[in-house]
Amino acid sequence: MNVITCSNVTKQFGKKYAVNGLNCRIEENKITGVIGRNGAGKSTLLKMIAGYLKKSSGDISVFGTHPFNSLDVSINSIYIDDQMIFPPSMQLEELLETAGSFYPNWDEKLAWKLFHYFSLDKKQYHHHLSKGQTSTFNFIIGIASRCSLTILDEPVSGLDAGARKDFYRALLKDYIAYPRTILLSSHHMEEIEDLLEDVLLLKEGREILHMPVSGLKEFAVGLKGSKKVISQVVKDKKVFFYRDLHSHMSYAAVENTFTKAELQNMRTQDLFLSAVSAADLCIYLTQDEKGGIDDVFSES
Numbered sequence: 564m565n566v567i568t569c570s571n572v573t574k575q576f577g578k579k580y581a582v583n584g585l586n587c588r589i590e591e592n593k594i595t596g597v598i599g600r601n602g603a604g605k606s607t608l609l610k611m612i613a614g615y616l617k618k619s620s621g622d623i624s625v626f627g628t629h630p631f632n633s634l635d636v637s638i639n640s641i642y643i644d645d646q647m648i649f650p651p652s653m654q655l656e657e658l659l660e661t662a663g664s665f666y667p668n669w670d671e672k673l674a675w676k677l678f679h680y681f682s683l684d685k686k687q688y689h690h691h692l693s694k695g696q697t698s699t700f701n702f703i704i705g706i707a708s709r710c711s712l713t714i715l716d717e718p719v720s721g722l723d724a725g726a727r728k729d730f731y732r733a734l735l736k737d738y739i740a741y742p743r744t745i746l747l748s749s750h751h752m753e754e755i756e757d758l759l760e761d762v763l764l765l766k767e768g769r770e771i772l773h774m775p776v777s778g779l780k781e782f783a784v785g786l787k788g789s790k791k792v793i794s795q796v797v798k799d800k801k802v803f804f805y806r807d808l809h810s811h812m813s814y815a816a817v818e819n820t821f822t823k824a825e826l827q828n829m830r831t832q833d834l835f836l837s838a839v840s841a842a843d844l845c846i847y848l849t850q851d852e853k854g855g856i857d858d859v860f861s862e863s
């Protein structure tokens with residue numbers, strides 16, 4: 564069953580299209596990664612799904628209803644980012660104690676266990692927390708609320724590598740025990756690809772692809788070898804990335820529509836074949852036409 568359906572959804576800020584004619588369906592009880600570079604439209608899309616932002620045009624349906632100003636959607640969903648605002652007069656312990664009255668599936672025991680594990684201070688105020696502590700506390704609210712639709716927008720920003728690992732492990736464990744629909748946006752695809760079931764890749768407000776991570780891992784193949792051989796082999800293929808290496812050698816990440824026999828044949832032509840990681844493929848598919856950062860420093 565689809566929990567979210569977007570049909571030709573657009574969000575404009577003045578003349579700028581943050582989301583531009585987006586079509587997608589998000590299935591129930593899956594973890595979907597919303598991936599894209601800075602400014603791709605991830606937060607805008609997630610805020611429209613959460614009902615925080617009104618679409619400019621198109622149709623969004625969440626739990627079968629329009630999410631903007633919908634009580635049904637706000638009761639059954641939570642949107643977590645690092646901009647969340649809590650009542651400034653309440654200490655963290657009061658915030659955790661009162662959270663249960665907002666979220667019907669709230670697990671207070673889990674919330675306190677995570678709170679102690681991450682060494683937060685009960686008497687602290689939310690607006691006095693460091694960046695990492697803010698992300699940690701917001702994450703605890705996000706996970707312990709166990710909302711049917713949990714939207715985590717860059718939830719690990721400001722967290723160190725160890726805490727990020729803990730965060731993802733906790734999320735996965737709780738999701739396995741209590742399946743729900745989770746949308747997770749991140750720039751760190753390599754850190755979350757083992758957690759995700761599906762990936763929705765955005766570029767300039769449009770969907771580049773939406774598929775299971777398992778499919779993404781098979782989507783492309785890396786070829787390294789003689790420039791001449793590579794140029795013949797990739798003639799009718801989509802090339803996602805190409806780089807000249809030393810002495811007539813090159814590397815190409817190419818759409819993997821080769822037959823077994825073709826792959827075997829390439830090996831006999833001294834081509835070295837390798838997997839293209841989902842994280843690398845996402846970078847290749849979303850890079851713009853301005854070349855790489857090295858070009859900024861080149862003389863020409």
Ligand SMILES: Nc1ncnc2c1ncn2[C@@H]1O[C@H](COP(=O)(O)OP(=O)(O)OP(=O)(O)O)[C@@H](O)[C@H]1O
Pocket residue numbers: 576579580581599600601602603604605606607608
């Ligand atoms: N309130 C706003 N007013 C004007 N422009 C906005 C507003 N919110 C977003 N935008 C623009 O819309 C585009 C998409 O922004 P959005 O925050 O959705 O991207 P993102 O993929 O979440 O980026 P990041 O990964 O950097 O957080 C950007 O060009 C941004 O400048």
